[in-house]
Structure formats: C-alpha cells, structure tokens
Amino acid sequence: MFDTPHRRYNPLKDEWILVSPQRLSRPWQGDEGETEEQPPSYDPECYLCPGNGRITGEHNPDYDGVFVFKNDFAALMEDVPVEQSDDPLFRAETTSGECHVICFSPDHGKSMPQLSREQIRAVVDTWCELSERLGQTYASVQIFENKGAMMGCSNPHPHGQVWAASHVPDELRRENDSMRGHFVNFGTPMLLDLAKREAELGERVVVQTDHWLAIVPYWAEWPFETLLLPRFPVQRMPDLNAEQRDDLAVALRALTARYDNLFQCSFPYSMGWHGAPFGEDDAAHWQLHAHFYPPLLRSATIRKFMVGYEMLAEAQRDLTPEKAADMLRSMSDTRFSEQNR
Numbered sequence: 001m002f003d004t005p006h007r008r009y010n011p012l013k014d015e016w017i018l019v020s021p022q023r024l025s026r027p028w029q030g031d032e033g034e035t036e037e038q039p040p041s042y043d044p045e046c047y048l049c050p051g052n053g054r055i056t057g058e059h060n061p062d063y064d065g066v067f068v069f070k071n072d073f074a075a076l077m078e079d080v081p082v083e084q085s086d087d088p089l090f091r092a093e094t095t096s097g098e099c100h101v102i103c104f105s106p107d108h109g110k111s112m113p114q115l116s117r118e119q120i121r122a123v124v125d126t127w128c129e130l131s132e133r134l135g136q137t138y139a140s141v142q143i144f145e146n147k148g149a150m151m152g153c154s155n156p157h158p159h160g161q162v163w164a165a166s167h168v169p170d171e172l173r174r175e176n177d178s179m180r181g182h183f184v185n186f187g188t189p190m191l192l193d194l195a196k197r198e199a200e201l202g203e204r205v206v207v208q209t210d211h212w213l214a215i216v217p218y219w220a221e222w223p224f225e226t227l228l229l230p231r232f233p234v235q236r237m238p239d240l241n242a243e244q245r246d247d248l249a250v251a252l253r254a255l256t257a258r259y260d261n262l263f264q265c266s267f268p269y270s271m272g273w274h275g276a277p278f279g280e281d282d283a284a285h286w287q288l289h290a291h292f293y294p295p296l297l298r299s300a301t302i303r304k305f306m307v308g309y310e311m312l313a314e315a316q317r318d319l320t321p322e323k324a325a326d327m328l329r330s331m332s333d334t335r336f337s338e339q340n341r
C-alpha cells in the first residue's frame with residue numbers, strides 16, 4: 001500500500017489512524033530505567049542541547065532561548081501525492097504536513113516548573129508563532145509535549161513538538177462536533193460555560209489565575225488528568241494577547257509544579273493544545289484549551305494502565321476527580337526543588 005504518511009479507516013470504531021511507515025529509523029535516547037532526579041544542565045551526547053550534532057549530522061546553533069528545528073524523522077511530509085482508496089473495507093487516503101521539535105530552553109535538566117515565567121512565556125510565544133505560521137497552510141496544528149521516559153519521550157531534554165496536517169485528526173473532529181452541538185443548543189461555547197461553573201463550584205479547581213483555570217474535569221479518565229481552560233472567549237493560540245500569555249505562563253508553572261510536588265518527582269505526562277481548525281470561519285463554538293494526560297496513580301513508579309475493561313468497554317477510575325483535585329490543590333505551586341532557594 002502507501003509508503004508515505006497516510007491514514008487508514010477503522011469501520012468498527014469510526015476512527016482513523018495515521019500511519020508513517022518511514023519513521024522506524026528514528027534514534028532512541030529515552031531512559032528505560034529510573035531517571036536521576038536532576039539531570040545535568042548540558043549533556044554532550046544530547047541531540048537537542050545547544051551546539052551538539054543531531055543524528056543527521058546537522059549541528060544545533062549555540063541557542064540561549066527556545067530552539068525550533070524541523071523533525072529529522074517527521075511523521076508527516078510536505079510533498080505527498082494525493083491518493084486514496086475507497087474500498088469499503090480498506091479505505092485510505094494520503095495526508096501531508098510538517099513536524100517540528102521545540103526545545104524549551106538550552107538547559108538539558110530544567111523542565112517547565114523549573115523555568116522562569118519569562119522562559120515559559122517564550123515557549124508560549126513560540127507555540128503562538130508556529131500555530132499562526134503553520135495554520136496558513138494546514139487545517140490542524142497539534143502542539144504537544146511528551147514528558148518522561150514513561151510517556152515514550154525519546155530524549156530527556158525538555159522539549160515539545162508541533163505536528164501540522166492537512167487533515168483534521170479524530171480527537172479534534174470529535175471535540176469540534178461536540179462543541180458545535182452545545183453551541184447550537186445553548187448559544188454559548190461549552191468550555192466557557194464549564195470554566196464559569198467550575199470556578200463557582202471550586203471542588204475540581206487545581207489552579208485559578210485572572211485569565212486561566214486548571215481543573216480535574218468531571219469526566220477525567222487518567223487519575224490526575226487536568227483541563228486548562230481560558231476564562232475568556234478565545235478560539236486559537238495566536239489570538240492570545242500579551243496579558244493572557246503572561247498569565248498562561250503563571251498558570252503552567254503552577255500546574256506543573258503541583259504535579260511534581262505530588263510524588264516529589266518529575267511528573268510524566270502527555271499534554272497538548274486544542275484550538276479551532278484553521279481555514280474555518282464559523283469557530284464561535286470553539287474555546288482553546290489544553291489537556292494534561294498523566295499516567296501516575298499512587299507514586300512516582302505506580303501508574304494506571306488503560307487495559308482490559310478500558311479497552312473493551314469504557315474507561316474506569318477509583319480515585320474521584322474531586323479527590324484528585326483536592327490532592328493537587330493542597331500542593332505548593334512552587335516545585336519542591338525551587339523552594340527555600
């Protein structure tokens with residue numbers, strides 16, 4: 001079949017999956033075992049550190065802020081022939097896109113809660129700039145971060161990624177449809193209503209700032225899953241103004257610090273932003289938001305697995321979202337390693 005990035009359709013679950021057959025050769029620097037608590041601020045073997053060579057032989061500049069480079073093993077490619085198969089059982093279509101890696105700072109050992117608010121603001125600005133630029137060409141711009149070896153992170157140097165694609169991926173499509181349905185029924189954006197109600201209730205709030213609210217959602221699946229919501233109407237990342245971006249840096253630092261303080265470890269997660277697809281004008285039903293999906297359950301080493309009943313029936317949890325929010329809320333919003341400094 002296709003040997004370039006393409007999508008395959010699963011008629012049983014009404015879901016698509018992206019297949020990137022050419023990605024099998026990417027290097028693996030993820031640490032399988034326990035990572036030491038504080039990695040060094042520079043690692044001569046790291047493919048992401050300033051001045052170091054990457055696997056392709058290309059050298060990183062001696063950067064001192066956020067550094068973005070095009071993924072050498074991209075899961076999506078720009079010039080892909082338009083092809084599709086309409087076989088009712090073996091549907092497929094090609095898709096094009098771009099993948100970039102975002103190194104948060106030159107420091108190999110400092111994750112988000114250890115960065116200054118100014119450094120986190122620089123990451124937020126990079127997210128906004130990349131969204132704006134890639135959104136002029138692609139329908140979806142997925143900003144995300146895989147943190148920790150437990151989340152398959154192949155390199156411990158704190159970094160995120162952005163994968164822009166000509167299609168609207170399944171998760172975005174589902175949320176788009178749900179939010180549009182809510183807007184048709186109630187005339188308001190679902191997640192703006194949610195932010196108002198949750199701020200009034202308080203029981204699932206983890207972090208609250210002037211413009212942002214982090215909650216453990218009522219319907220959370222992962223034990224300490226959180227949803228980061230704007231408390232104002234906004235559809236896409238580039239729409240954020242300077243004050244909202246500064247406040248977002250405050251909220252991100254507080255949320256990730258509480259996560260690390262929970263089990264006194266660098267708390268693994270996959271996080272990412274969802275914004276209105278680009279090229280669509282009617283986005284009034286949309287609210288930009290971020291999902292944090294952390295796997296840990298009871299300690300720095302005990303994780304939840306979505307297996308068995310979760311795979312065959314539906315997600316199941318023992319710890320209630322309200323209890324999880326209460327545990328996170330009772331943590332300091334300054335990381336344990338930054339206290340008493």
Ligand SMILES: O=C1CCN([C@@H]2O[C@H](COP(=O)(O)O)[C@@H](O)[C@H]2O)C(=O)N1
Nearest residue numbers: 026047054055071072073146153154155
């Ligand atoms: O020299 C390199 C090393 C890693 N990478 C890329 O960096 C990315 C690291 O992100 P993850 O740790 O989330 O896998 C990964 O997608 C990998 O393809 C390069 O592009 N060049």
